[in-house]
Amino acid sequence: MHEIKFVAEILKNLEEIKLINNFTAIKSVEILIGEFSGVDERALVASFQMATHDSIWRDTELKCVLDPLKITCQECGKTSKVIDFDFICSYCKSREVREIGGKGIFIQSISI
Amino acid sequence: MCKDCGCGLNGLSHNYNDHGADQEHRHRHYHHHREDQQIPQDQKKLMISLMQANDDVAQANRLWLRNHNITAFNIISSPGSGKTLLLEKTLTALKNNLSIVVLVGDQCTENDASRLQKTGVPVKQINTISTCHLDAPMIAKELEAFVHDYEPEILLIENVGNLVCPASFDLGETAKIAVLSTTEGEDKPQKYPLLFREASAVVITKMDLVPYLDWSLPKAIENIRRLNSRAPIFALSAKSGEGTEDWLTWLTRESKAKVV
Numbered sequence: 266m267h268e269i270k271f272v273a274e275i276l277k278n279l280e281e282i283k284l285i286n287n288f289t290a291i292k293s294v295e296i297l298i299g300e301f302s303g304v305d306e307r308a309l310v311a312s313f314q315m316a317t318h319d320s321i322w323r324d325t326e327l328k329c330v331l332d333p334l335k336i337t338c339q340e341c342g343k344t345s346k347v348i349d350f351d352f353i354c355s356y357c358k359s360r361e362v363r364e365i366g367g368k369g370i371f372i373q374s375i376s377i
Numbered sequence: 378m379c380k381d382c383g384c385g386l387n388g389l390s391h392n393y394n395d396h397g398a399d400q401e402h403r404h405r406h407y408h409h410h411r412e413d414q415q416i417p418q419d420q421k422k423l424m425i426s427l428m429q430a431n432d433d434v435a436q437a438n439r440l441w442l443r444n445h446n447i448t449a450f451n452i453i454s455s456p457g458s459g460k461t462l463l464l465e466k467t468l469t470a471l472k473n474n475l476s477i478v479v480l481v482g483d484q485c486t487e488n489d490a491s492r493l494q495k496t497g498v499p500v501k502q503i504n505t506i507s508t509c510h511l512d513a514p515m516i517a518k519e520l521e522a523f524v525h526d527y528e529p530e531i532l533l534i535e536n537v538g539n540l541v542c543p544a545s546f547d548l549g550e551t552a553k554i555a556v557l558s559t560t561e562g563e564d565k566p567q568k569y570p571l572l573f574r575e576a577s578a579v580v581i582t583k584m585d586l587v588p589y590l591d592w593s594l595p596k597a598i599e600n601i602r603r604l605n606s607r608a609p610i611f612a613l614s615a616k617s618g619e620g621t622e623d624w625l626t627w628l629t630r631e632s633k634a635k636v637v
Contacts, residue, residue, distance in 0.1 A: 267542065274427045282423075297424075301571055303545050350570040351603045360606035364574075372425040 268308040271370060272316045278372055279322065288377050293326035297373040300334040300347075304370050334367025431546055434513035438549025441520050442532065448632040449532040451511075451548050453572055454556035455565075456538030459582035461489045462615040463556065464535055468496040470625050471531075475632060478529040480519055482511040482537040489535065499527050510542035513549055531632045540565070544572035552577035552631070555608075559583045559590055563597040566604050573604045577631075578611065580624060585614035 313327040338354035345355035479500040490502035536543040555576035566573040613620030
């Protein structure tokens with residue numbers, strides 16, 4: 266979903282970070298992808314490679330980390346994984362649950 | 378420096394997991410301001426949201442709507458689900474009791490806006506051209522330029538027909554409404570979980586076609602409930618009018634309450 270748009274946003278941020286911090290190069294950038302974000306890792310990597318292959322960022326590696334979707338139960342308070350997008354507490358089987366993480370897409374870290 | 382947790386100080390690292398389920402804080406946390414991109418020599422951890430540009434505008438839209446006492450519904454479905462007919466019938470039924478304004482998103486044409494304008498309600502078409510969803514800046518542009526003039530109680534946003542991207546792009550709405558038609562099968566929620574999880578209400582349309590389909594309402598409800606235990610589900614036929622009363626009552630009540 267709009268991976269090329271996210272790549273443009275990544276590169277815009279890298280430009281600003283490099284400029285503000287006077288870095289000569291950014292070796293890699295790590296992207297945290299929410300399991301529930303709708304973003305496809307393979308498409309993001311492919312888009313990044315396509316966008317950077319002939320630019321100053323061609324040697325910058327894109328790494329992706331999955332942020333798994335978990336839920337916290339409002340009844341028993343325990344945290345469990347979401348399996349097959351079935352939002353049910355693994356412990357007490359309540360459906361009164363709230364998501365933790367698993368959403369959005371972030372620049373998590375860079376290495377220089 | 379973030380005023381909420383103090384991160385951003387030189388040498389102070391931050392792990393977003395520290396904030397647990399506080400999604401609101403997490404969204405406020407990740408800035409695009411240049412000062413937050415100053416990284417100490419030994420510090421390389423960042424948490425910059427790639428949705429921040431849209432989300433900042435969405436929050437501004439939300440505040441604007443709240444300040445003007447407008448309840449905004451973002452109506453999302455696949456193309457051909459019957460969104461426009463549902464809106465036609467909704468506007469016709471409610472326009473004498475509630476002031477309503479509509480924004481319609483499509484890549485091209487003004488067809489849907491023209492159809493809805495015949496109800497006598499103010500409607501504006503937004504053509505997204507190459508984009509498959511409305512985004513917060515598109516809505517922001519229309520709030521002062523169009524919506525403001527009518528001082529409505531309700532803003533209905535008919536999003537571009539698409540079950541994927543509209544669910545991910547916050548417009549600043551009060552609530553998302555997912556629309557699903559009987560002709561799409563019962564398993565759409567499982568195929569497009571984000572929308573059905575986020576929806577404050579689900580409308581199942583084209584119930585008049587059920588006798589001609591191999592389709593089960595209990596199964597459809599079960600599939601929705603696996604994702605969303607709370608959203609009311611309205612099974613109706615906009616064409617025949619059957620089942621629309623509960624939907625209209627809910628919409629009216631939620632707009633009066635101003636909280637969904």
